[in-house]
Amino acid sequence: MQELTDYILQIGNINKQQIELVESKTAILDLKKDAYFSEAGLIPKRVGFVLEGVMRGCYYNNKGEEITRCFIGKGNLVVDYPNFEANTASSEYLQACTDCKIIVFSKTDWEELSNTIVGWDVIKNKMVQQCLYQKSRKSPVISQDATTRYLAFLKNYPSFANRIPLAYIASFLGVTQQSLSRIRKNIR
Known part of the structure; x- marks a missing residue:
């Protein structure tokens, strides 16, 4: 749990009581290799923070080929945030590449933190921006060999x-x- 606290404190300032509240809203999920954190066709219902292991974002193209879009390692959020926030079905899978340990927030608890902690929305937005950047920045340039x-x-x-x-x-x-x-x- 300290990893999540350290991550949050790098982004914004919250006090000990608020940290305890954040921690009370989490659960630990052990995800076995190849298991899905979220799936295409379903509405994402949770936000995760990777403690151990490697996740990947993937989808199937129009030829039915599986395409890996990104990798998400230790110390990063894992969520299909646009669909999580909009409460719409995802078009991608978030899958464990290795056995993973993930701190998980339910949608209800994630939203409750915004209603309870002053300034949480600013912290949350920065975490989400880092997550989206992580998922987009490292895609290879296909024009390269x-x-x-x-x-x-x-x-x-x-x-x-x-x-x-x-x-x-x-x-x-x-x-x-x-x-x-x-x-x-x-x-x-």
């Missing part, structure tokens, strides 16, 4: 390469697993 995209992946996610399935990395990079294996072999 595959080796350049893989090297950028290694730079952006240095601890993920040996922790998550190659299929997810290949999907994220827009290459086949065979191409990714060749690239990895050539840069060693």
Whole structure:
């Protein structure tokens, strides 16, 4: 829980009582590898904070191919926030790439914090902006060659390469697993 408190305090100032209130609104979720935190076609009902493990955002394109859009590691929010906030069905999945431990807020508790803690909306908005930035900033540039995209992946996610399935990395990079294996072999 200290990780979440530290994260919040980096963004804004809340007192000990308010921290205790935030902590009282959470639960711990152990999510096994390949399990979903939220699913396409369903309305997202919770906000998570990753304590351990790696999550990914993915969707299926019009050809039925699975596309990994982003990876979310320790110390980051995990939520499909636009659909969570709008109470609309998601078009993507948030899935555990590894076993994960996540601090979870229900929608009701998340909203209650806004009604109870003065200044929570400012903190919440900054957390959400960081979450959205995290989910969007590291998508590879498809115009780059595959080796350049893989090297950028290694730079952006240095601890993920040996922790998550190659299929997810290949999907994220827009290459086949065979191409990714060749690239990895050539840069060693």
